[in-house]
Amino acid sequence: MMSSPSFSPVRRAVCAVTAGPQRAAAWLVSSKGLFATSHAAVGYHTEVEVENESGDSRPARVVWVDLAHDLAILLADGALPRAAEPMAPLTLREVPSVKTGDRVFLVSALAGRGLRIEPASVCAAPKSSAGDLMDVDAPAVGPAGGPVVDADSRAVGIIVRSSISQSRAPSGRALVLPAAEIRSALRVLEAAPDLAKRTPVYRCPTCVTQFIPDHDVCLSCGTWLPHPFPPSRAHPIAERLVRDALASAGMVANRARTGPTTWHVTAHPPGGEAVPVRLVLSGDRTTFALRAPVAIAPKADREALYRLLLTINDQSAGPFRLSMSDDRVIAVFAQPIAMLTGATFPQTLLGIGEVAEHFRKILHEGFDAAPLNTLADPPDW
Amino acid sequence: MHCTTCGWLLPAGLRASCAACGGDDTPLPLVDNQRPLGREGDDEPSLQAARDAWSNGEQGRAIAAAITFEAAPRAFTSPHGPGWVAAVGSVPVFAVLDVVGALLFLEVPVVRLPQTKRVGVLRAALALCDETLSCARAVLRLDLLVLRFSARVDALSPALIRSLAREIAQIASKLQQQLSYMFDARPAIPEQGVLSAWDRLGRAQALPALAPPSFGPPVSQPNSGRPSSPSSSRAPISQTPTPPSGLNRPITLRLSIPPSLAAASVEDSDLPAILAPDQADERPLAPTMPPPPSRPPMEVPPSRPSMLPSALPNVPALGLRPPFPSTSAMRAISQSEVDAVPPTRRPPPLKPSQETATPEGRLCDLLRQALSLATALSFQQKPHTMLLLVRAAVYRAVHDHHQNVTNAVDYLFRATRSVTREIWTARTDAGRPVPVAEPALAVFEQVVASRAQLPREKQAQIEPWTSAAQAKEHLGKYLTEIELAPADPSLRYYLALGALCELVTRTRLPAPTDQRLREIIAYAQRDGTKPVVIELMMTALRKIVSG
Incomplete structure (x- = not known):
């Protein structure tokens, strides 16, 4: 019978990562404040937050990425998140190499939800070739980027999940990049004199030519780049319109994309707080909508609230409208996709931010409705 | 090095040609396409x-x-x-x-x-x-x-x-x-x-009270209560x-x-009287027929003559149009193009004189109005306002009639140039000598006397306003003088409309602004000297000036 391991080293190393609307797990791999995580999980965001199990959150930056292996390295800006025990890097286990049938544990983390540890068995050990992935018999639960540890809490690899690895993953099982790949990256980074100033360089996995996140395909070899949500080739007009509209507001579509038909953007109404806005395309890509959180509907006075919202929609909300989704009041701007232009998008974005903020106050005063600050679902496994 | 034509390897050396196709390494002249945007269904x-x-x-x-x-x-x-x-x-x-x-x-x-x-x-x-x-x-x-x-x-x-x-x-x-x-x-x-x-x-x-200030309707609508019946x-x-x-x-x-x-x-x-379904102006619209202009339906009781579209023949077609000189492409909506209300429900038709039914006649009518207002002004010692009146008449003529009465309008513009070259206001030009308006008024009389039938005239060269600041400065003077003018609604209406006509004539505005201004002009021409019309035009001018 296998003894139950103490996961204390894991708890001291693993953090949850918030990168814009995206979530990831990361773990400390170096005493220099370097964390390993999945590139696909953090996307093309460079400014992230790391949060430990105790809830302490600190800023961090992406300093290195390897798209071919879906690996990203973060550097904490200043101090590490604090807890009862100080953070310490996990030990990387490269030898003895993992064998098929070995017992391992998949670790993930979610901001506000702590850690999740699942036992698994190695189904297929990595071959000798570099970059080969390890297959385990457990599904990937929670965001990618967490470590896979053995019974001694040594990291044997990192859970990766990207468009590349997913295509090879059998039915949602977690795929694990061996720790040797992380070690290779650390050798370079720990010796770098300008670590604090490093910025990630994205290279095409096929031809290693450098690219910027704006591009969908490599300008050198023409292959599609590994974006977490690649553009739909069946709807080129909609893709182009969204790209141009976001560019007019100073945003990169591939960086803001959070799903096949969703983008996360931010409105900055003058004198107000930043309002998160979600750009959504309909399934057939004929319409687009901007959605901004307003308030949480109170339990009582629903009829009066509904009547007010529908009356506001008539003459008092301008081109925007108020809607209900579950218990949430949301400001919506929906139009045919052909009307999405860069000439008007920045003002529309600003407008929906103002509307959301305005009606947030109105509904709080009139109905004691709690403000709603995000459209993202609460984190859950 | 590879051939840019077929991609085959080129031999070493300068100006090497391809062994496969005879090409070389000269880059092909490739150009990115402009944004390939087509609105779906536009080719239906x-x-x-x-x-x-x-x-x-x-x-x-x-x-x-x-x-x-x-x-x-x-x-x-x-x-x-x-x-x-x-x-x-x-x-x-x-x-x-x-x-x-x-x-x-x-x-x-x-x-x-x-x-x-x-x-x-x-x-x-x-x-x-x-x-x-x-x-x-x-x-x-x-x-x-x-x-x-x-x-x-x-x-x-x-x-x-x-x-x-x-x-x-x-x-x-x-x-x-x-x-x-x-x-x-x-x-x-x-x-x-x-x-x-x-x-x-x-x-x-x-x-x-609840709408966001940036686009909420500021006017409080009276609560109608619950309708007693659909027709109400x-x-x-x-x-x-x-x-x-x-x-x-x-x-x-x-x-x-x-x-x-x-x-x-x-x-x-005053729409309620005409809102009853049995009186609503609703009928099939022939596909080639233009839409009815923005005006009250013709079922207005005769007791409200102000509701009649007295200026209707002068209402330009609504929509985007380029500024002068393409203004000549504008055309008036003829009565036949306007709602063909069933004869049994049509109010007594207007009986314009033969003169006002022609473009020349309408230009003469415009100038007569100016002369009439000038006569009233002459008793009040308002030389600055008088000059502004001349200016308003000239630019209204250019805006409304240049297409159809080209020679007369060109002559009018040229002959009054000495007093329309700039705007004099009583506030800023108090101690400065100002030209007299009488020669220009004499030109008006001359055009009216000739029934606007004048020999071929060199096309007027209207100097455009090239910057927003310039336009604002001129309109600011216009506005100042209108506000100093006697409180005669007809005079203020005439002047304000002249200011807007000059603006759209001399500037190339962004399409929405241009369209809106033209709609205001059409609206003003349609509804005449109503206080709300004057206030609308004045507000528009103030907004532009304060911009």
Whole structure:
């Protein structure tokens, strides 16, 4: 019978990562404040937050990425998140190499939800070739980027999940990049004199030519780049319109994309707080909508609230409208996709931010409705 | 090194040619395409007429053609401007072109709120608003649930309008079915049918105290209470969902018409008397017929002569048009192109003199008005105002009549150039000698005496305003002098209209601003010297100057 391991080293190393609307797990791999995580999980965001199990959150930056292996390295800006025990890097286990049938544990983390540890068995050990992935018999639960540890809490690899690895993953099982790949990256980074100033360089996995996140395909070899949500080739007009509209507001579509038909953007109404806005395309890509959180509907006075919202929609909300989704009041701007232009998008974005903020106050005063600050679902496994 | 023609390896050395095709390494002249954007459906053959009208700036006609499905839509006149009821299947879609706000509304009444399950209906309506697929929103007007879509006209196209009309009808039909079966709501569509009167859309309720300041309607609408019967319902309120400040508007000269003024004009139109369904001006619109202009229906009782379209023949076609000299492409809407109201319901027709029925006659009439106002001014020792009056007359003539009475207008412009070269105001030019207006007035009399039949004249060279600052400076002087002028509504009307005509004649404005200004001019020409008209023009001028 296998003894139950103490996961204390894991708890001291693993953090949850918030990168814009995206979530990831990361773990400390170096005493220099370097964390390993999945590139696909953090996307093309460079400014992230790391949060430990105790809830302490600190800023961090992406300093290195390897798209071919879906690996990203973060550097904490200043101090590490604090807890009862100080953070310490996990030990990387490269030898003895993992064998098929070995017992391992998949670790993930979610901001506000702590850690999740699942036992698994190695189904297929990595071959000798570099970059080969390890297959385990457990599904990937929670965001990618967490470590896979053995019974001694040594990291044997990192859970990766990207468009590349997913295509090879059998039915949602977690795929694990061996720790040797992380070690290779650390050798370079720990010796770098300008670590604090490093910025990630994205290279095409096929031809290693450098690219910027704006591009969908490599300008050198023409292959599609590994974006977490690649553009739909069946709807080129909609893709182009969204790209141009976001560019007019100073945003990169591939960086803001959070799903096949969703983008996360931010409105900055003058004198107000930043309002998160979600750009959504309909399934057939004929319409687009901007959605901004307003308030949480109170339990009582629903009829009066509904009547007010529908009356506001008539003459008092301008081109925007108020809607209900579950218990949430949301400001919506929906139009045919052909009307999405860069000439008007920045003002529309600003407008929906103002509307959301305005009606947030109105509904709080009139109905004691709690403000709603995000459209993202609460984190859950 | 590889051949740029076929890709084969080139031998070493300068100017090496390809062994396979004879090419070399000279880069091919590749150029990126411009943004490949085509609006879906814009090449639909049945929309050719709509596209032609749209490209000519005749948006009303284009809208009518775009929403022609099985049958031509019925036209009506709403407080905002021309409107149509189109039948999409069995669903009536109401389209209204708000000429002041440059907005298009599509509305479909869906259901009346039931008693028992009304909250469920409200909730379902709000859930519909949350759907990305629907561009229309659900709105509530007392017990009537209406689907509504609004957008700036300049952001639309005929294909989009048609698509939106279809979409809103489809959603309304499904929603009505859902709400009727699930919540016992009474359908509004069968009750009204495609022959519905437009005022059956219910009475909109503005909430100025709750609306965001950037586009909320500032005018408080009186609460109508509950309608006693459908026929007693009043028109939809004209508070248009003006986009946030700056939206869709290139910032060269900013012009925003306060919704309060738009609303005031609606109230001033005294529409209730003509809103009764049995009197509504609704009839099939021939596809080639232009939309009715934004004017009150002709069922106005004779006791209100001010409501008659006295200036109708001078109303230019609505829509986008380039500034002068292309202004000559403008044409007036002839009476035959205006709503052909059934003879039995038509009010006593205007009987213009033979002279005012011709372009020359109308120019003479314009100059006579100026001479009449000048006579009154001459008793008040207002030389600066007198000069401004001359200026207003000249630019109104250029704006309104240059196309049809070219020689007379060119002569008028040239002969009065000495007093229209700049603007003198009593406030800033108090101690400065100003030219006398009498020679210019003599020119007016000369043109009138010749009935505007003048020999060929060299085309007037109108100096354009090349910057917003320049335009604002001139209009600022204009505004100052108008405010110092005697408080005669006819005089203020004449001057303010002259200022707007000069602005659109001498500037190349952003399309929305230009369109809006032209609509204001058309509106002013239509409704004459009403206080609300004068206030609308003055507000527009103030907004531009304060820009």
